[in-house]
Amino acid sequence: MLAEFGHERQSAMDETEILARLTQIVRDTLDDDGVTLARSTEASDVDNWDSVAHVRIMIAVEESFGIRFETDELSDMPNVGALIDRVAAKSLAK
Numbered sequence: 212m213l214a215e216f217g218h219e220r221q222s223a224m225d226e227t228e229i230l231a232r233l234t235q236i237v238r239d240t241l242d243d244d245g246v247t248l249a250r251s252t253e254a255s256d257v258d259n260w261d262s263v264a265h266v267r268i269m270i271a272v273e274e275s276f277g278i279r280f281e282t283d284e285l286s287d288m289p290n291v292g293a294l295i296d297r298v299a300a301k302s303l304a305k
Contacts, residue, residue: 224302229276229295236271240264250292276302 234248241259254260260268269285272278272294278301288294 224299226295226299229298230291232275233272233291233294233298236275237268240268240271248291250290250295252291253289272298277305278302 230248230250234246237248237257237260238244238246241257241264243259246257248257254265266285269280273280276298278298280297280301284297288297
């Protein structure tokens with residue numbers, strides 16, 4: 212998937228690392244150490260991940276990874292897998 216951006220997978224941040232960081236961000240933001248994320252996880256699958264929490268999570272993701280999302284991107288990620296892919300692509304573009 213990352214090859215479509217013209218980069219080899221080895222040069223990209225590891226998907227496992229991204230998922231681990233995202234999990235910690237969501238746990239910290241929601242103050243819930245029991246949160247477990249997978250590529251298929253949707254916000255509605257996680258207790259207290261409402262629209263306000265979503266904005267806080269996205270801001271924390273931007274800060275943690277040193278990236279910026281466009282406003283329309285914030286609602287255009289149906290699950291954690293899409294977020295992982297977006298973080299990976301933006302990290303490559305830095």
